[in-house]
Amino acid sequence: MSASDPILIPSSFLEVEGSQLPILKLPHPKTRQQALFIAHPGRGIWEVQSVSDPSDANRTWFYQPGDDSISDQVMTRNGGRLLFVTPFDPFFMLLDLFFRNSFGCTKDQAEKNIKPRFEQLDVMLEEAQENWLFQGVGDQRPSSSDVDIFANAALRPETLERLFKPLKQDSETILWQKDPHKAIQEIKLKVEKLARAGRTAGIENRSLWSRLAIKEGLLAVDSSREDDQLVIEEIYRKVALDIVESYLPPEIKTFLQKNVYSFPLLEKIKKQEHNVDLSGNIGRRNSEEQSSKTKPKAVTKRAKKEFSSEKNQTITSFWNKASGSESSSKPKRSSPRSKKTKIT
Known part of the structure; x- marks a missing residue:
């Protein structure tokens, strides 16, 4: 996120006293990757969303420089993004922070992993910060200051009661116990x-x-x-x-x-659909096998050749063949021998 990226925020954000709203970089519960959040005092946690142009389009922002020493009256930023904020329930982030290693595969194992004692919130937070502070490398690791700011904004009584059992002391301090x-x-x-x-x-x-x-x-x-x-x-x-x-x-x-x-x-329902598909495949295979059994025998090459020669013969060849066969069927006449006269 750059200082020159325009961002849409509720008007109530402008009423915050002091410096600018803190921009936090914390692991997102859905992607497990670092994402941007805003911690608003009294209004909880807000997620910073981004709207980007397609790769074949460009967006340019024109804005006035914040530093008076810059001579240009208007500056530009190519490929600018449009940012806006949406309310984000910190419940999912607190689950990842406090309950990451508290659940086993069974209910009995989950109850064993939960510490039965009540503790102060600061002590619990110090132990739970290891789930965030020691995950990731370099820039992907959240800072301790961002985690502290998030905790101060998110750990409200109405949020804590969805995850912990409260125990009020005489000194008006409240101890908390994890409740899966x-x-x-x-x-x-x-x-x-x-x-x-x-x-x-x-x-x-x-x-x-x-x-x-x-x-x-x-x-x-x-x-x-x-x-x-x-x-x-x-x-x-x-x-x-x-x-x-x-x-x-x-x-x-x-x-x-x-x-x-x-x-x-x-x-x-899904099992019935699977059985119907399976029976359909079996029936189709049986019909294919049955059709292959009743299929006529293939014509041999010799028969094809004879049929082709008979089919392609001309009328002349047909009658020549017929006349030849007829002449061959008639018996041949023997020529009469000439009588020789003996001269005496």
Whole structure:
């Protein structure tokens, strides 16, 4: 991101006192690569998005220099980008920060990995920073200052209660304990909310939801039948789960697939479709074998040659052949011997 890249921000961002809004470089939960975020005091975390022109097009920005020592009144920047910000739920980033190594393959293993004691938030954050500060190399590694700014903006009580159990002390300090059950419940709420949105969109709208649902087998069920409504719900829940899982750490994704979510009705439909395709291939192969058995024998080259010679003969050759055969069938007459007279 360059200082000359125009960016669209809400007007409330301009009301921030002090210096400019901090631009943070943190690992994105979906790509696991460094991405740009803005930490707004009181308004949470915002993701910086970019709109770029196609490779065959160019965009040039004209702007006034911020430094008065530059003589030019207007400066240009070729290949400029248009940036804008969108609100980003820090829940997914906190999952990656605090719960990366907390989930095993089973529920029992996940509970063993969670420390049972309550701790101060600063102590928990110091231990969890290793998941970010020591991943990546060079510029791909987030700085400790960016992590601290993110924590101050994201670790609000309403956000923490979705991941931790609070314990209030007499001195009005609050201790926190990791709660994997709360984290799973929050993920399930997000999946169900997305599934309802997809079901509302419907197949008639030709939206992204309809394309993803068709890929999961939506066209194989009848939406007018009551018995198929549960299958349709599973289809949209499966699509919503795939979207949410793309933002989750691999360990939590594996835990959900093995312990939380299953789609028996959808798997039954797909199995039936597979059996139909398999039986169709077997029937087609049997018909091909049967047709090969009843297929007439191939004509030999000699027969083809004889047939071709008979077919291509002319009328003259035909009658010559006929007359020759007729003359050959008649018996030959013997010529009379001449009597010799003996002269005496």
